[in-house]
Amino acid sequence: AQKITQTQPGMFVQEKEAVTLDCTYDTSDQSYGLFWYKQPSSGEMIFLIYQGSYDEQNATEGRYSLNFQKARKSANLVISASQLGDSAMYFCAMREATKLVFGKGTKLTVNP
Amino acid sequence: GAVVSQHPSRVICKSGTSVKIECRSLDFQATTMFWYRQFPKQSLMLMATSNEGSKATYEQGVEKDKFLINHASLTLSTLTVTSAHPEDSSFYICSARPPSGTSNEQYFGPGTRLTVT
Numbered sequence: 001a002q003k004i005t006q007t008q009p010g011m012f013v014q015e016k017e018a019v020t021l022d023c024t025y026d027t028s029d030q031s032y033g034l035f036w037y038k039q040p041s042s043g044e045m046i047f048l049i050y051q052g053s054y055d056e057q058n059a060t061e062g063r064y065s066l067n068f069q070k071a072r073k074s075a076n077l078v079i080s081a082s083q084l085g086d087s088a089m090y091f092c093a094m095r096e097a098t099k100l101v102f103g104k105g106t107k108l109t110v111n112p
Numbered sequence: 113g114a115v116v117s118q119h120p121s122r123v124i125c126k127s128g129t130s131v132k133i134e135c136r137s138l139d140f141q142a143t144t145m146f147w148y149r150q151f152p153k154q155s156l157m158l159m160a161t162s163n164e165g166s167k168a169t170y171e172q173g174v175e176k177d178k179f180l181i182n183h184a185s186l187t188l189s190t191l192t193v194t195s196a197h198p199e200d201s202s203f204y205i206c207s208a209r210p211p212s213g214t215s216n217e218q219y220f221g222p223g224t225r226l227t228v229t
Contacts, residue, residue, distance in 0.1 A: 033216055043203055045156075045220035052216065091155065098144060098209070100218055102155045 003027065004092050004103035012109050013082045020067070021077040021106045023092030029053075033095040034075040036066065039105070040088040048090075051075055082110045114140050116208050118221035125196055125228055133191045133224045135206030141186035142208035146218065147179075150203040162189040196228040 005024045013019040025034065036048040051059045051066045059066045067076040079086055087110045092103040115138040125131050135145055143164050148156040160181050161169040168181035178200075180192040189208075193200055203225050207218040 035217075037220075043150075043205070043223040043225070045205065045207075045223075047217050047219070050216050095216075098161065099146070099158055100156075100207075101158075104155045 003096070003101045004094055006092055006103035006106050008106045009104075010107045010109070012111060013079075015084060015110055015112050016081055018078060018080045019082055019108065021079070021090050021092075021108065023075045023077065023103060025073050025075060025092075025094050027073075027094065027096065029096065034066070034068070035093040035095070035100065036064070036075075036077045037091045037093060037102075038086075038088045039091060045091075049077065079108075084110050084112060086110050114138075114208075114210055114217075114219045116206065116219045116221040118206055118224050120224060121222060122225045123227070125226070127197055127228055128195055130192055130194045131196055131226060133193075133204055133206075133226075135189045135191070135208070135221050137187045137208045137219070140208075140210045142189075142210065143186060144209050145183060145189040146207045146209075147181060147189075147191050148205045148207070150205060150223075152203075156205060159191075193226065196226070198228045201226055201228045 032053045034051045038046040049059050049061045049064045049066050051068045058068050063080045065078045089105045091105045093100045117136045119134045145162040147159045149159050150156050159174045162181045162183040164183045170176050183189040205223040207220045
């Protein structure tokens with residue numbers, strides 16, 4: 001069974017607008033962590049944001065925020081004020097013990 | 113943030129030869145490193161977990177004898193693709209975790225693009 005589901009293969013957004021990238025997860029663990037990574041065409045994996053399962057508040061890092069809905073098992077990434085440089089693949093991941101399990105990714109294209 | 117390097121960034125080799133990829137944590141000690149493989153337009157798939165001073169733990173379906181992993185020190189792990197074939201052509205990425213309690217993050221290397229001709 002898929003542990004991390006990203007249902008949007010591709011998303012388009014106009015520059016300066018906000019965009020939400022969806023992520024749902026499946027786990028029976030009480031303690032887990034959720035991550036979002038950005039992968040530009042160069043291939044490097046850039047850490048964006050982290051949410052712990054016990055964190056009561058949604059994580060925020062600059063223009064990135066994580067909409068964590070524990071009961072729904074969703075951890076959507078919100079990017080505010082999109083920039084052209086935000087065009088990339090975005091991966092949601094969950095930490096199981098020491099491992100990271102990745103979703104299939106969403107390709108975000110920011111249009112000028 | 114912490115820095116992880118990989119070498120080489122790109123390598124082209126002939127079928128049947130072996131290729132070694134290095135992963136180094138530059139400013140922290142990593143008792144655990146991870147090796148991933150990524151095919152074009154696909155997600156990262158964990159190949160193995162590399163533990164300093166002990167044998168690597170391979171994921172189901174990954175051939176241990178083909179993908180040799182050596183975690184010789186707290187800052188270096190190597191992945192050797194033995195007797196490479198064209199189907200081994202892929203993007204290989206390593207990551208490392210800082211010591212427990214210092215960060216939730218895994219730091220990724222820039223990746224190595226392997227092409228087997």
